[in-house]
Amino acid sequence: MKTNIPERIAALRDAMKQHKIDAYIIPTSDPHMSEYPADCWKYREWISGFTGSAGTVVITADKAGLWTDSRYFLQATTELEGTGIELYKMMLPETPTIPEFLSHELKAGQTAGLNGETYSLAEARALEKSLAAKDIKLDTNASLIDPIWKDRPAIPEAPMFEMPIELSGRSVEDKLLDINKMLHKAGADCTILSALDEVAWTFNIRGTDVTYNPVVVSYAFISEKESVLFVNPKKLPADIAEHLKKEGVTLADYGMLATYLSRLPEQTRVFIDGKRTNVAICNALPKSSILIEGISPANHLKSIKNETEIKGFRNAVLKDGIAMTKFFFWLENSLKAGEKVTELSAAAKLTALRAEQPQYVMDSFASISSYGPHGAVVHYSPTPETDTELKTDSLYLLDSGAQYLDGTTDITRTIALCDEPTEQMKKDFTRALKGTIGIAKCKFPAGIRGCLIDAFARKALWDAGINYLHGTCHGIGHCLNVHEGPQSIRMEENPVILEPGMVMSDEPAMYRPGEYGIRTENMILIREDSETEFGKFLSFETLTLCYIDTKLVIPSMLSVREHAWLNKYHQMVYELVSPHLNEEEKAWLKEKTTEI
Numbered sequence: 341m342k343t344n345i346p347e348r349i350a351a352l353r354d355a356m357k358q359h360k361i362d363a364y365i366i367p368t369s370d371p372h373m374s375e376y377p378a379d380c381w382k383y384r385e386w387i388s389g390f391t392g393s394a395g396t397v398v399i400t401a402d403k404a405g406l407w408t409d410s411r412y413f414l415q416a417t418t419e420l421e422g423t424g425i426e427l428y429k430m431m432l433p434e435t436p437t438i439p440e441f442l443s444h445e446l447k448a449g450q451t452a453g454l455n456g457e458t459y460s461l462a463e464a465r466a467l468e469k470s471l472a473a474k475d476i477k478l479d480t481n482a483s484l485i486d487p488i489w490k491d492r493p494a495i496p497e498a499p500m501f502e503m504p505i506e507l508s509g510r511s512v513e514d515k516l517l518d519i520n521k522m523l524h525k526a527g528a529d530c531t532i533l534s535a536l537d538e539v540a541w542t543f544n545i546r547g548t549d550v551t552y553n554p555v556v557v558s559y560a561f562i563s564e565k566e567s568v569l570f571v572n573p574k575k576l577p578a579d580i581a582e583h584l585k586k587e588g589v590t591l592a593d594y595g596m597l598a599t600y601l602s603r604l605p606e607q608t609r610v611f612i613d614g615k616r617t618n619v620a621i622c623n624a625l626p627k628s629s630i631l632i633e634g635i636s637p638a639n640h641l642k643s644i645k646n647e648t649e650i651k652g653f654r655n656a657v658l659k660d661g662i663a664m665t666k667f668f669f670w671l672e673n674s675l676k677a678g679e680k681v682t683e684l685s686a687a688a689k690l691t692a693l694r695a696e697q698p699q700y701v702m703d704s705f706a707s708i709s710s711y712g713p714h715g716a717v718v719h720y721s722p723t724p725e726t727d728t729e730l731k732t733d734s735l736y737l738l739d740s741g742a743q744y745l746d747g748t749t750d751i752t753r754t755i756a757l758c759d760e761p762t763e764q765m766k767k768d769f770t771r772a773l774k775g776t777i778g779i780a781k782c783k784f785p786a787g788i789r790g791c792l793i794d795a796f797a798r799k800a801l802w803d804a805g806i807n808y809l810h811g812t813c814h815g816i817g818h819c820l821n822v823h824e825g826p827q828s829i830r831m832e833e834n835p836v837i838l839e840p841g842m843v844m845s846d847e848p849a850m851y852r853p854g855e856y857g858i859r860t861e862n863m864i865l866i867r868e869d870s871e872t873e874f875g876k877f878l879s880f881e882t883l884t885l886c887y888i889d890t891k892l893v894i895p896s897m898l899s900v901r902e903h904a905w906l907n908k909y910h911q912m913v914y915e916l917v918s919p920h921l922n923e924e925e926k927a928w929l930k931e932k933t934t935e936i
């Protein structure tokens with residue numbers, strides 16, 4: 341593939357000349373701002389040969405660069421060799437940002453271009469503002485790669501399937517009514533949904549178009565007058581089409597969105613989520629349209645699970661707990677028997693065990709199966725080149741999850757493969773575990789934001805001069821994206837209020853570069869807790885069912901409440917999971933969940 345990259349860049353430069361574009365920007369995104377784009381939208385990978393999940397390529401008349409983060413420095417160095425593309429290591433002091441690079445390379449009056457389908461409105465605006473300071477123009481209608489990518493894969497055409505009300509808990513008609521109520525409150529006439537999980541949730545449909553996310557390539561337009569689902573007719577089984585029509589949904593071809601939007605009446609007030617809507621959609625609106633911006637009503641409504649969805653999550657975490665228990669039982673016995681187990685083979689075994697569970701659809705992300713030093717790489721993903729054998733002398737961090745029809749799971753466990761973990765390993769593990777318990781036991785007033793309780797996860801680590809730089813908690817979809825907003829718990833400000841019914845991760849961590857990483861992640865549910873003269877209070881309920889390696893815990897470092905939480909949690913794990921195990925597995929789990 342590398343031998344073709346210079347030819348592709350040359351073809352792109354020819355197209356740039358024809359369209360009078362002096363620099364062209366190729367991000368990782370697809371038209372739906374998906375975490376995992378389908379093959380047909382892997383423009384950045386096609387033009388560069390770089391296969392990492394994050395990065396942006398910029399091509400000028402005489403330079404080509406890839407910007408990516410520290411996770412991919414080594415991978416990018418290898419994959420870019422011989423392509424003529426220079427690696428720009430993001431976040432290093434000597435590395436210019438893309439706007440800084442463009443401002444330096446281009447002259448006043450020149451033009452940078454991009455395919456507006458692959459850039460969010462918010463990002464395009466920020467870039468345009470930055471370039472305007474140097475009198476550089478931004479063309480967001482420059483789709484230059486499609487004509488030169490001769491063997492571009494087709495947009496996925498696999499048929500969708502329905503999420504019945506028995507699993508979704510609410511009809512499409514009811515969801516559309518709720519969205520329109522929020523639009524009316526915001527003073528908007530309509531909204532456009534382009535994020536695939538929002539469309540899937542709203543119309544109770546699922547699919548296999550995107551790796552790890554059971555969504556369907558589609559758009560939607562919602563108003564009181566008409567709700568339209570834009571999707572390839574080949575993907576729409578007749579029974580689902582009929583059902584959607586009965587729920588008041590109009591069906592249109594996927595490629596007709598821009599034409600439909602261009603015909604909206606003058607002065608239509610359109611609600612747009614600028615972070616989740618591509619700029620090409622906004623370009624298609626009549627010039628007189630009035631944009632009302634904020635968090636998509638569908639995104640907000642989707643984040644608050646109904647009782648049917650919550651019941652589904654409980655089913656999903658039980659199935660996941662069974663698979664995880666069987667996996668760790670297998671792993672321990674395999675290593676004792678001297679069998680070779682690698683990061684990749686371990687991940688494959690876990691996927692196989694999950695696939696045995698009822699209603700399994702797919703994994704919810706690529707397992708972070710990381711041994712020893714690899715565990716210190718936050719988003720490490722083993723490849724054939726990096727695949728390492730698990731040995732009994734370090735820690736093993738496994739972050740994984742699955743999509744079941746009744747719920748999505750996300751769990752991390754760190755276990756000691758060595759018989760005698762070091763004192764440092766145990767102190768590090770216990771401090772991070774105290775953070776997990778700190779969130780799990782947190783009681784907080786209704787109406788607050790996630791950043792206000794993030795310190796409960798970090799206190800024990802901060803006391804030791806340790807910190808982690810990723811978020812503590814992200815939202816989790818219901819048989820949808822494992823990374824879901826708009827809520828979060830992290831150090832950075834997020835104005836979204838935490839509300840009952842939100843399902844989130846709970847994943848404090850610590851990483852020692854070159855040695856190991858530690859993370860204990862459970863799924864948690866926000867519940868109403870109590871009401872006093874000081875108002876309503878909320879708390880978290882831990883959903884995940886999998887043992888925590890007490891070999892790594894220093895009991896004396898736990899408070900009385902933390903100690904009680906761990907023992908009570910292990911009691912719950914054993915009571916719920918053990919009935920689904922054979923006698924040997926049951927005895928093994930009994931030992932793993934023994935009180936400390």
